[in-house]
Amino acid sequence: MGFILTRRVVRRANQELVELWLATDTGPVCLYSTPQQNVCFVHTADAQKACQLLLQQRLSVDLLPDTYRTLNQQPVSLLRYSPDGLTQSVRQLLSAQGIVLYEGDIKLADRFLMERFAYGSIRYKGHPQQGNILHNVTLRGASYRPLLRSLSIDIECDERENLYSIGFSAPDLKHVLLVYPTPVVTPANSDFIVEVVPNEKTLLQRLVDIVVNYDADVLLGWNVKQFDFAVLYRCARRHHMQLAMGRNGSVLTVRQWESGTIADLPGRALVDGIEALKTMTYQFDSFSLDAVAGTLLNRGKLVKEDDQLAAIKALYKHDPLQLARYNIEDCELVNEIAAHTRFIDFLVLRSTLTGLDMSRPGGSVAAFINVYLPRLHRQGYISGIRPQDGGLASPGGYVMASRPGLYDFVLVLDFKSLYPSIIRTFKIDPMGLAEGLANPTTAIEGYKGARFSRDAHFLPEIIANLWKQRDEAKRQQDAPRSQAIKILMNSFYGVLGSGGCPFYDPRLASSITLRGHDIMQTTAQWIEAAGYDVIYGDTDSTFVHLSQVHSREEACQIGKQLEQQINQRWQQRLNKDFNLDCFLEIEFETCFDKFFMPTIRNSELGSKKRYAGLIDSQAQPPKIVFKGLENVRSDWTSLAKTFQQELYTRVFTGKAVERYILDTVAAIYAGQFDELLIYKKRLTKPLAQYTKSVPPHVKAAQQAELFNQTNGLPLQYRNKSAVKYVVTLAGPQTSDRQKAPLDYEHYIEKQIRPIAQSILPVIGLSFDELTAQQMGLF
Structure with missing residues (x-):
């Protein structure tokens, strides 16, 4: 048995083989x-x-009998062709002749594996040839968890992609290659080796030697595909070299276009730490290595982001040993983040569930196709086609108009995996829709004209199996597996409602979301009928105010009672009205001792998806949860977040707030918080493309680039660059190019006042009245 690291199609003797x-x-x-x-x-x-x-078009084509049909019950014929890959021109040719092509965009290697239910781990037989190579293999899916050998790689270079060094880190290897004209002595107590090479070409040759000799299954890094491997590939081409650091002498290939980069190295999975954490649904204000390491590991890079390039160039010139230390530190940070989050385990498990390459980020649609399509084919159906117009938008999740205010004792009741449980309960499924429409008499009614077969379907069983596996993963405390299953289950609704999916049908997605609306509204009615106030509802969560309760213990007891009663009522309702087993499950999740629901700014209407609450007022320090407010937004200043945290804590715990607010305003004017007044916002396109609307962070970046050009300095800001800036009396300026004094009135008006004024009225105070006399002094 084995785990698939890489796959591709190779052409040998005018035939195409799948290489794994x-x-x-x-x-x-x-x-x-x-x-x-x-x-x-x-x-x-x-x-x-x-x-x-x-x-x-010079394709070899065989026409097979029409044994399949579309989900609209239209007969189709199968065309078997080679070589693999229908080009865009071929697709356009068929389309121009009015011919609809189904499943023509599925890659041969992916189809070869999915049709054998070979997801990540496989059992195989073949004819041995040349040691570790087998030909004419047969294979099928298997259960196998590999022990993978990984190596972290990081490069340092200047703005013209002249390489300075390459670092390598693994438990048994800490090595830095350094291009330098003179020897660099490594201290006796150093835990890494510095190897000096005379030129860039030698550096690349040694790179290949080290990777091949270490023979890792996984090469990982931070932005390693978009940057490190792309730079290495271009440097190798500059020297008329190929980087033969894959297995059995295979070479690194890099393909780049405006929206992304694909790097492939046969025999070794290439894993980017940023992509892995995003796939795991981690969220950070910034995905820079320094920021993520600071959050997860409580330590960061030796050279900070603001002056990184200039500092690296200075180290290379004056202190190459420190540059090598910085280089190896970056490699080690990636390894420590990988160990802390177990993202390699997660990617392996995701692959065994979905058949996706562990190197591939995202891929929800591809995962669904891999899992669902082979089953569909065995029932004589094929997938649909992706809508050319992107498809009609399906209704979103249920969001109830909130009742703003400050409350004591608010319960949160959550439906556990609401959308997957709706799919499982109401048999929502692409083939089930086709069969239900063909035989509507006994079908389950959906929305927008949908009917779903009670017997012919796959997705409910797929979810049931995943649900069982996740419960087992939780029992075994296997967090990566549990997270991989959760993400996969929750992706099914989005996939069915995505215009990029060949199974897209608005009746499918609407039958999930609109059913969710009905479930949430009915649940709220039951709670209201029991004598409690529902003050907000959001997708799968219901917020219940207990107005007559005076202790946390009593509130939690009511929460457990509501959980039991609602689950029992849904089981009875679905059995009686639909003759269905109920897989809906509501859970009493949280009791807020204090809860605040703000109004929409400059309005008396309650906001949506924005609230804050204090969990357990007896805990020290108090734990406050913020949702959608300034405290969790990356484009607000650090001062605003600190101010909101402290102000809300004081309000929730009954402490006076007047002196704190006045002292904060005075300290701002006194310049005591200048380092906390920096905004950070990312560019979404190149600076030159901002023409109609030029936001403050863009203005600041444009001024900084003008200064850089005038003074012969390298440009700093490209598409996706994060801009750190301040607002001065002369307008926005980047924090590293600030010349004018800060505009403190801007920060009071735009950062402090909105936060204070959102909550002060509920305790009978006004920010304007509190600060009127003080503001007049400045």
């Missing part, structure tokens, strides 16, 4: 399939015409 590199208990193994052809489908009436057009 595996990690196994006995080391890396390379598999080659028997010769393969990819397939696509067209309406049976168009089959002969499509076949002729593909033959004209």
Whole structure:
């Protein structure tokens, strides 16, 4: 058995084979399939015409009998073709002739694996050849958890991509390659080796040697595909070299276009730490290595982000040993983040659940296709096509108009995985929709004309199996597996409502979300009928105010009672009205001792998706949860977040706030908080493309770049760059190019006042009245 590290199609003797590199208990193994052809489908009436057009494009095509049909019950014929990959021009040719092409965009290697239910881990047989290479393999899915060997890589270079150094870090390897004209002595107590090489070409040759000799299954880094490997690839081309650091001499390939970069290295998975954490749904104000390491590990880089390039160039010139230390530190930070979050385990488990490469970020649609399509084919159906217009938007999750105010004792009742449980309960499924519409008499009614078969479906069972696996993962405290399953289950609704999915149908997504609306509204009615006030509802959460309760213990007891009563009522309702088993499950999640729901700014209406609450007023320090407010927004200053945290804590715990507010305003005017008044916002496009609207962070960046150009300095801001800026009396300026005094009135008016005024009225105070006399002094 083995775990798939990389896959690709190779052409040998005018035939196409699927190549798979595996990690196994006995080391890396390379598999080659028997010769393969990819397939696509067209309406049976168009089959002969499509076949002729593909033959004209020099494709080898076989037409097979029409044994399949679309989800709209139209017969289709199968076209088997090679070489793999229908180009855009071929697609356009067929489209121009009015021929609809089904499943023509599925890659041969992906189809080869999914049709064998081979997801990540496989069992295989083949004919041995040249040691670890097997030919003419047969394979199927298996349960196997690999032990992967990984190596962290990081490069340092100047703005012209002249390489300074390359760092490598693993438990048994800490090595830095450094281009330098003179020897660099490593101290005797150093835990890493510095190897000086005379030039960039030698550096690249040694890079290949180290990677090949260490023979890692996984190469990882921070922004490693978009930056490190892309730079290395371009440097190698500059020297007319290929980086043969894959297995069995395979070379690194990098493809870049405006929206992204793809790097491939056969035999080694390339894992980017940023992509991995985003796939795991981690969220940070910034995904810079320094920021993430600071949050997760409570330590950061040796050179900070603001002056990074200039500092690196200075270190290279004056202190190359310190540059090497900085280089290896970055590698080690990535390894420590990987260990802390277990993102490699997560990616392995995601692969075994979905068949996605562990190197691939995102991929919700591809994961659904891998899991669902082989089952669909075995029932004689094929997938649909992606709508050219992106599809109609489906209704979103339920959001109730809130009742603003400051409350004692608010319960939060959450439906556990609401959308997956709706799919499972009401049998929502692409094939189930096709079968239900064909046989509506006994079908389950959905929304927008949908009908779902009670018997013919796959998705409910897929979710049931995943649910069972997740419960087992929780029992075993296997956090990566639990998280991978949760993300996969929750992605199913989004996939079915995505215009990028060939199973898109607004009846599917609407039958999930609108059912959710009904469930949330009915649940709220039951709670109100029991004598409690529902003050807010959001997608799967219901917020209940207990007006007659005077202790946390009593509130929690009511929460547990409501949980039991609501679950029992849903079981009875679904059995009686639909003759269905109920998989809906509401949980009493939280009791807020104090809870604040603000109004929409400059309005008396309650806001949505914005609140704050104090959990357990007896805890020290008090734990306050913020949702959608300034405290959790990355584009507000650190001072605003600190001010809101302290102000709300005082309000929730009954402490006086007047002196704190006045002291904060006075300290701002006195310049005591200048370092906390920095905004940070990311560019969403190149600076030159901001023409109609020029936000403050763009103005600041444009001024800084003008200064850099005038003084012959390297440019700092590109698309996706984060801009740190302050607002001065002369307008916005980047924090590292600030010349004018700070505009303190701006910060009072735009940062402090909105936060204070959102909550002060509920305790009978006004920010303007409190500060009127003080403001007049400045």
